Amino acid sequence: MEWILDPPRADGKPGEYFSWREMTTTRTGLPNRPTTLHKNNLRLVCKYILDPLREALGPIRVTSGFRSIAVNQAVGGARRSFHMRGLAADIKSYRGDFETWDIAKAVVDLDLPIDQCIVYEGGWVHIGINTGRSRKQFLYKHSGGGYDAMSVHDIATRKAPGST
Numbered sequence: 001m002e003w004i005l006d007p008p009r010a011d012g013k014p015g016e017y018f019s020w021r022e023m024t025t026t027r028t029g030l031p032n033r034p035t036t037l038h039k040n041n042l043r044l045v046c047k048y049i050l051d052p053l054r055e056a057l058g059p060i061r062v063t064s065g066f067r068s069i070a071v072n073q074a075v076g077g078a079r080r081s082f083h084m085r086g087l088a089a090d091i092k093s094y095r096g097d098f099e100t101w102d103i104a105k106a107v108v109d110l111d112l113p114i115d116q117c118i119v120y121e122g123g124w125v126h127i128g129i130n131t132g133r134s135r136k137q138f139l140y141k142h143s144g145g146g147y148d149a150m151s152v153h154d155i156a157t158r159k160a161p162g163s164t
Contacts, residue, residue: 001113003044003131014039015046017054023065023089028074034066034086041086041131042066049112049127050089056106059094063124082115088128090120100125101158104138108152119150121160 067083082088115130121143138150148161
């Protein structure tokens with residue numbers, strides 16, 4: 001896929017429906033300032049993933065966007081988390097109008113150019129892009145630990161892999 005970065009928006013926001021504050025807020029109290037490269041990556045996440053999901057589903061809350069290395073360590077993020085590159089966001093319904101499964105299904109239905117879509121049993125979805133080669137990987141994260149690959153059928157039937 002060819003990623004096209006549009007010129008910065010006149011209103012200064014990273015996307016149609018999202019603000020820089022949403023994309024960079026952390027509760028850790030640690031500095032979390034994205035570089036120009038991180039901001040450009042966040043603009044791609046908004047353009048290709050978050051804005052289309054917002055249009056399809058309604059209001060979305062970003063619970064984690066960009067993370068500095070210190071923030072990522074403080075929240076227990078993966079060592080090579082795409083959040084630290086500005087290429088990922090954790091999201092959920094803003095008002096509870098839809099569920100995590102609805103987000104995953106919209107990613108499939110809209111054929112969004114994701115690298116990873118991880119449905120967390122805890123009630124949010126991690127979505128990342130890769131400006132290199134995307135894996136188009138769908139995973140389910142159990143609250144007790146461990147990830148399982150998900151099929152489109154799992155998503156359509158809202159069934160966690162391994163459940164009955």
